Amino acid sequence: MIIEIDQSDDVPIYEQLRRQIIAAIANDELLPGDKLPSVRSLAVDLGVNLHTVNKAYALLRDDGYLNMRRGSGAVVADRRAEESHDSTAVDDARWPVMHEELRRIILEYKARGGTVESFLAAVHRQCASIYGPQNPDRNEERRSDNDIPPRRSS
Numbered sequence: 001m002i003i004e005i006d007q008s009d010d011v012p013i014y015e016q017l018r019r020q021i022i023a024a025i026a027n028d029e030l031l032p033g034d035k036l037p038s039v040r041s042l043a044v045d046l047g048v049n050l051h052t053v054n055k056a057y058a059l060l061r062d063d064g065y066l067n068m069r070r071g072s073g074a075v076v077a078d079r080r081a082e083e084s085h086d087s088t089a090v091d092d093a094r095w096p097v098m099h100e101e102l103r104r105i106i107l108e109y110k111a112r113g114g115t116v117e118s119f120l121a122a123v124h125r126q127c128a129s130i131y132g133p134q135n136p137d138r139n140e141e142r143r144s145d146n147d148i149p150p151r152r153s154s
Contacts, residue, residue, distance in 0.1 A: 001030060003021075003042075004020070013048055013052050014053070014059070017053065017056040018059050018060055021036070025065055025079075027130075030076045031076060032077065032078035033076060033078065034075065034076045035073060036073065036076070038074075039054045039057060060074075064079065065077055065079070
């Protein structure tokens, strides 16, 4: 896994790091039990403050992506084992921040003139790019990635 930090991005560095680690877990680049670099080591490698990496790791721990043990560092949590005991692994009670973020994205899409249909089509395309195509017959129905109508100039 290669982590790339964009110092000029408006997204805080700890959030860039958090998102990239989540993507690596989702794409099986990081597997349950894999050890992450120490906070100090990763901070030095990325050229960022130690507290920045510590904050990203703490958020990932709080969200259940990492297990942190003093002396052994950060380890990718076995979420699949957790989910087998709880069929509602992603629900409103456990993931309110995720649902609020999704709501914000939908509102922004709607505010720019996007329709429910075009939003759902974009979601299906993104899911297919992450999970793989679930229904190949629908591929020919898909539109371009630019489903949001252009802004009208006055």
